[in-house]
Amino acid sequence: MNRMDVIEEADNSLWRYSAVLPEIPEKNKVTLGEGFTPLIPIENEWDVSLYIKDETQNPTGSFKDRGMALAVSMAKEQGVKAICLPSAGNAGIAAAAYCQEAGIECHVFLPETIPPEFVVLTKGYDAKIYLKGVSIAEAGQHMLKNKQPNWFDISTLKEPFRVEGKKTMGYEIAEQLDWILPDMVIYPTGGGTGLIGMWKAFNEIAGLGWAKGNLPRMVAVQSSACAPVAVAFEAGETDTEFWNTDNTQALGLNVPGPIGGGWMLNTLRESEGTAISVNEEDIEPATVKINTRTGINASLEAGVVWLGLKKLINSNWIQEDSTVVVPITGVER
Numbered sequence: 001m002n003r004m005d006v007i008e009e010a011d012n013s014l015w016r017y018s019a020v021l022p023e024i025p026e027k028n029k030v031t032l033g034e035g036f037t038p039l040i041p042i043e044n045e046w047d048v049s050l051y052i053k054d055e056t057q058n059p060t061g062s063f064k065d066r067g068m069a070l071a072v073s074m075a076k077e078q079g080v081k082a083i084c085l086p087s088a089g090n091a092g093i094a095a096a097a098y099c100q101e102a103g104i105e106c107h108v109f110l111p112e113t114i115p116p117e118f119v120v121l122t123k124g125y126d127a128k129i130y131l132k133g134v135s136i137a138e139a140g141q142h143m144l145k146n147k148q149p150n151w152f153d154i155s156t157l158k159e160p161f162r163v164e165g166k167k168t169m170g171y172e173i174a175e176q177l178d179w180i181l182p183d184m185v186i187y188p189t190g191g192g193t194g195l196i197g198m199w200k201a202f203n204e205i206a207g208l209g210w211a212k213g214n215l216p217r218m219v220a221v222q223s224s225a226c227a228p229v230a231v232a233f234e235a236g237e238t239d240t241e242f243w244n245t246d247n248t249q250a251l252g253l254n255v256p257g258p259i260g261g262g263w264m265l266n267t268l269r270e271s272e273g274t275a276i277s278v279n280e281e282d283i284e285p286a287t288v289k290i291n292t293r294t295g296i297n298a299s300l301e302a303g304v305v306w307l308g309l310k311k312l313i314n315s316n317w318i319q320e321d322s323t324v325v326v327p328i329t330g331v332e333r
């Protein structure tokens with residue numbers, strides 16, 4: 001498959017890569033114009049070629065729109081009438097928006113500690129909201145107790161299409177770097193669909209013969225207040241252990257028992273990447289810094305990746321002249 005023949009260059013959304021996505025008839029594509037977000041070079045003091053992928057530009061303000069565009073389109077294609085999911089916040093907003101567009105009922109289970117802005121936005125898209133617990137783990141248990149038989153479950157990694165949507169971030173990064181893959185992608189990791197999706201994309205791109213250079217090393221960054229992946233990686237484990245000591249304010253990363261823990265660890269090792277945690281107290285000031293530097297109004301996950309980037313540069317894991325991509329995954333609500 002020649003990339004020049006199949007990428008729909010006039011389409012400035014993730015659907016430009018329809019040729020490598022699950023087949024969905026045009027009439028069932030649910031789209032709000034998601035994807036093909038800017039990749040912005042950032043001047044820096046470390047002699048690395050640093051790029052930020054500004055995912056705040058997505059229709060509901062986060063990269064979750066990519067996964068939901070695909071998952072809800074497939075649900076529509078299959079005649080699903082209602083969907084449900086637990087969410088740390090952004091996925092619920094995205095699911096609600098795409099379901100409203102598709103005319104599908106949406107049931108979103110959130111932690112009761114969620115800031116009110118998330119509730120207002122999710123409700124604004126006509127979703128039904130259920131609040132329980134302090135993390136997505138408890139919200140998910142609450143969902144399992146209350147789930148109706150006709151609700152289709154689109155929880156993280158429970159169906160394949162959210163990953164398919166997220167993988168478009170990898171295709172975009174490759175295309176925007178003129179098909180020379182970056183050396184590293186530094187990713188704020190919670191449930192892991194972004195990490196897993198991008199790794200899938202880079203492998204597909206290599207398999208298709210579209211890219212030059214080696215596959216990127218994938219890096220997961222978490223907060224010290226919720227670091228199941230970083231701790232398991234460091235200990236050489238093959239799966240994560242439930243994190244029940246603390247919660248991070250970087251809400252998208254407050255995932256104590258990721259269902260794809262083992263999958264993420266495999267991805268990190270296969271790509272010769274790494275997983276690290278950064279101090280919870282440092283996240284807010286780091287977010288202010290990266291926002292000032294980039295002019296993006298990003299949420300705390302941006303501070304997490306910024307701190308991770310600095311830590312890896314200081315330890316020489318990232319060396320001079322490397323090309324590094326840092327997704328800024330969501331807007332501050």
Ligand SMILES: Cc1ncc(COP(=O)(O)O)c(C=O)c1O
Pocket residue numbers: 062088089090091188189190191192193194195251252253299301329330331
């Ligand atoms: C802004 C933001 N960044 C990162 C993440 C983590 O993403 P993933 O679940 O793909 O690891 C989330 C998840 O909710 C999020 O909302």
